[in-house]
Amino acid sequence: MSVEQQVEKRGRRKPAHMELVGGKGSRQRAWEAMRKHAGPFTCFQIARKAKVDDETLFTYLISLQRGGYVECEKVDGKAIQKHAKWTIVRDNGVEAPRVTRDGKLVTQGLGTEAMWRSMRIVGEFNTTELAAHAEAAGVKVSEETAKAYIGALYGAGYLVRVAEVRSLGFGKGNVQARYRLGPGKYTGPRPPMIQRTKQVYDPNLSQVVWKEELKNDDDL
The missing domain is CATH 1.10.10.10 (Winged helix-like DNA-binding domain superfamily/Winged helix DNA-binding domain)
Known part of the structure; x- marks a missing residue:
């Protein structure tokens, strides 16, 4: 299954008050964990550090990739979500990039x-x-x-x-x-x-x- 097909299988995001932990949403927690991590990281590593659901994080990583914020190291014959290595290539600063599934900036809010x-x-x-x-x-x-x-x-x-x-x-x-x-x-x-x-x-x-x-x- 392609990355695009895997992403399209994901459901809608939860309401904001169901995603927040300590005043920060799942994307913000994930982004902070990515920035703190030394070197390339896997979805599993960041999901555990940020206390974010694996599938939710994977969907966000794909959005960031499409927006040019992260790059993914290809893994032949292995599940991308579990084994791929990701690297931040465009640091947005402390605030997590707000992007759509297509990687475009979200203006709502x-x-x-x-x-x-x-x-x-x-x-x-x-x-x-x-x-x-x-x-x-x-x-x-x-x-x-x-x-x-x-x-x-x-x-x-x-x-x-x-x-x-x-x-x-x-x-x-x-x-x-x-x-x-x-x-x-x-x-x-x-x-x-x-x-x-x-x-x-x-x-x-x-x-x-x-x-x-x-x-x-x-x-x-």
């Missing part, structure tokens, strides 16, 4: 990272300002996206509202509410994530920190 970083740097902000700061960092973020992220972090207790929405008068619109990070609420460099289940997961803490309350008929 960059906006969230830019907003989380901007919140710490700028102090107070409103929706428009946060989106602008993220864009200044090279990431396109819509005001609707910024509004949703602010709302989720406010609901989770990360943000303090320092000024309420204020009307400018009939037909003149409103002044946006202003926010800032609450004391001690910067939990680390990885941004809290809004998951599909409408909950906020903080990878720095390795835990779900907030779930949206379900409305019942009495709330309608």
Whole structure:
């Protein structure tokens, strides 16, 4: 079976909160183990060091290979996943390369990272300002996206509202509410994530920190 066929047999990745150990995802742990390893390594060696499933790691290695980050030493007549030797040929630094199965860079989540970083740097902000700061960092973020992220972090207790929405008068619109990070609420460099289940997961803490309350008929 070819490498491509072996990779296509792998299933989808698990949700982020199921992959994280100590605040780091399986890819990040694997990448750190690869960088620390002296010389070429096998999938088995890194999987044990990083506490990552063998098949999950093999899939990531193939993605890295396609993206030009690692090279694989051919092994004739042996199972590639078990016996192949891998070497980093393009060091991305401490952060694990975020690539698709085709080796292309993943852009999803960059906006969230830019907003989380901007919140710490700028102090107070409103929706428009946060989106602008993220864009200044090279990431396109819509005001609707910024509004949703602010709302989720406010609901989770990360943000303090320092000024309420204020009307400018009939037909003149409103002044946006202003926010800032609450004391001690910067939990680390990885941004809290809004998951599909409408909950906020903080990878720095390795835990779900907030779930949206379900409305019942009495709330309608």
